[in-house]
Amino acid sequence: MAGSDVTALFRATTAHSPSYFTLGRAAGARAGEIVDFCIPCNPYFPTPDMFDRLGGRLREILTYYPSSADTITAELCRLLDLNPQTVAMGNGSTELITWIDHLLVRESLAVPVPTFGRWTDQPMETGKRVDMMLLPEARGFALEAASFVRFVRSRGSRAAVVCNPNNPDGGLLDRGEVLSLLDQLHDLDLVVVDESFLEFADDGPRTSVAQEAVLRPNVIVLRSLGKNFGLHGVRFGYLVANPQLAGRVRAALPKWNLNSFAETVVFMLGEHRQEYAESLRRVCRDRGDMTARLSGLPGLTVYPSQGNFLYVRLPEGADGAVLRDRLLAEHGVLVRECGNKIGSSSRFLRLVVRPEPDVERLVGAMEQVLYGRRVTAPPPAPEPAAVRPMLASVPGAAPPAARHAAPALRPAQSLAPPAAAVEPFPPRAVAPESVVPRAAAPLPPTGLEGTVVAAGVPLEGRLPEPGVQRPGLARAMTAGYTSSGTPAVDRLIPGP
Structure with missing residues (x-):
């Protein structure tokens, strides 16, 4: 894959990742080999049979005008047991966000961040004041409804938005919390x-407040x-x-x-309710499996998601941008680095839930780029000396015996070509007095003293004694961890 051509596309945009089609054109003939962990699709729906039927009607779908939006909306409402007078269908939720902003947001809007970028960008593009409440990392980015209400009141916001689940962290408020929030913000122009x-x-249908929205004068559910x-x-x-x-x-x-594709799919849904429900169950199962698999990577924190x-x-x-570029250029794996999301940074990735074989490819690629070797499975044959790991050492694990000096992290501006062409990267000698603390909390001590080089700056770390079995990841990562007060976070990041 032409790494420099493809990954340069990410630096040409400031709001979102380049489209799959743009990446495919830049990658040339090997575009189909990209494994996409960036675009949050349902990998199990439509079914292959549905795709075959759509393909068989492709000429008809592309040739003729669709029916009116009223006709398509009426069929959707029949399937969902909704009153058509309470529904508006758009050409994607982004079109609806645009019209909500133009028609219903007058002067200001409050929103927790990080969140879906159009809820911050769209109002700012039309000159509105956007009040952003930073979700606390210490609580796993969980939103507390009462805190958000206090924030709205303190800022005097006239409209408010809550994404449930939130994007990118997947945090979910239960139905009672959402209804309480709506009650307390009943005087706003719009919620x-x-x-x-x-x-x-897991309990999506019973969490929705769509039925309550139709009874309230200022509430929209999207x-x-x-x-x-x-x-x-x-x-x-x-x-x-x-x-x-x-x-x-x-x-x-x-x-x-x-469009006609939307109409065709909506009119097919009634025949495939069971397959759709099964697809959601499979995604939920994959989410749990993928969480467990990623949690095995030393130093990586996985936040609870719904x-x-x-x-x-x-x-x-x-560095997430460097990792993103190398995963794509060297392994054909596309991930969403969150450095351009307000309230996030390049230390974070959003990874779409995918089936187990794809997850294995992701994990293997991350291990090679981050640590230079497999760390959650028996190591394969020694890698060529030309392969340069992203991190100087595996957090919480002893370095391979053959590796006496840790290579430094490559600068974020550079991009490695495929592994076979990478030149060995010489180790850097760093004086102890050049240690510079970072804002992010360092990894907790887990063993003997060691040095980790991060973005060219050494950080004091500790490595376990050789021959001593490494404890479970959560315990190794969080020795000295203080309970966040959020049970879901504490289950993934338990205390000692």
């Missing part, structure tokens, strides 16, 4: 609950069909609100804003 990923939650059905390219989503609010948005939408993605913090010294 939006973005449930775009709620179908993937849903995304493209994410649920694994069809981002079709571009369709919908909102649920009381008839007056839904009608205002519906009246502003362009005629024929829904979406079809996982938010992870990289080990100390790892």
